[in-house]
Amino acid sequence: MNKRIGVIGAGVMGKGVAQRFAKYGYSVMLLDNDPEALKNATGEIFRDLKMKSMFDKSLKVQEVMENISIIRKYEELQDADFIIENVYEKEEVKKEVYEQLKDIKKTDCIYLANTSCIPITRIGAYTGTPERVIGVHFMNPVPIKNFAEVILGKKTSQNTIDKVGELLHSVEISFETVNDSAGFVSNRLSHLFMNEAAFLVYEGVADAKQIDNIFKKAFGHKMGPLETSDLIGIDTVVDSLEVLYKEYEDPKFRVCPLLRRMVEMGETGRKGKKGFYQY
Incomplete structure (x- = not known):
């Protein structure tokens, strides 16, 4: 599998997202501006995988860990096919993240905004390419929850919807697709x-x-x-x-x-x- 996933934010949700996609063979780049958060995230992912491997002998802990690389600069996300944003639920923080991504992403890179309540249409406006922005509200804990709420921004394209649907199905996550509204349904x-x-x-x-x-x-x-x-x-x-x-x-x-x-x-x-x- 050659798809590269950029994950921004190494908190509770970010590390769960990174673990989920790495388990299914994706190359995951985990970014956070806090070195301690990155260190804690990788340690917690490893411990969680080790625990699960005691009950699931097919789980290859080292292979999953090797699929996760730690990065510290936004420029290192330039080859990502998908970028999943999981930063604090503060609009000014999210705006700053998306503005930093404007000039470094691939021209066909798709953003998955893992936000709790902020409208996806507004987040899309920060990027300059709102047609490639979609909300994906993963459920916590992400490594074991097989469901997500997908939210369409006013300008989200059908191509984005289709590709994200394929992406979620590839990691065995089912979903319901809803229209944009602060807080969505869940x-x-x-x-x-x-x-x-x-x-x-x-x-x-x-x-x-x-x-x-x-x-x-x-x-x-x-x-x-x-x-x-x-x-x-x-x-x-x-x-x-x-x-x-x-x-x-x-x-x-x-x-x-x-x-x-x-x-x-x-x-x-x-x-x-x-x-x-x-x-």
Whole structure:
């Protein structure tokens, strides 16, 4: 397989995306402006693969790791066939990333914006080639979740849609394709659940474990909304809610004060070793 995948952002989602595509034989270039994040990402990918290989003897850990190269300059992405962006859910950060890519990508390179809430049409406008920009909201954790939400920008071309569909099928990810809207479908729903669950803790109605248990046992979900918040990252949840609140000016997206307080204290969930639960 000769397709080259550039992955920008080595956080929770970025490292998962890199691992997924490397497992299926793609040559993955992982970029982050934080050397520590890159070091942590490769270490965590290796440990996760080693753990999985104990149960799946067909998994070749070293081969997967060799498919991932660490890069530190945007210029090294010039031969990428696809670039998957996974940086912070802050529009000014994403804008800066896409503007840096304008002059170095291949003329037929396709952007996959792995954003939680920011409209894809707006992201496309930053690139100068909006027809080659599409939203792909991978589900966390990416290495084991076989589904994604694909979002069409107003100018996304049919060629882009077709090629991204082929790409996702090649790594055994099924998807639903929806039209552009801040938060799309999954996050307009999920963030309401997470925010309201945080309000229930904040108001003293129930503790996190009780809320998650009710959610799982009553609705049959594998994870409760507060467990999900910890997995995603409390800071990411707050950033996404702020985008939704700004876009819709609807008070239902007002961030729970408890979530803000947790971020201020560094209680960002699993990545911070503490959130609604201790890790």
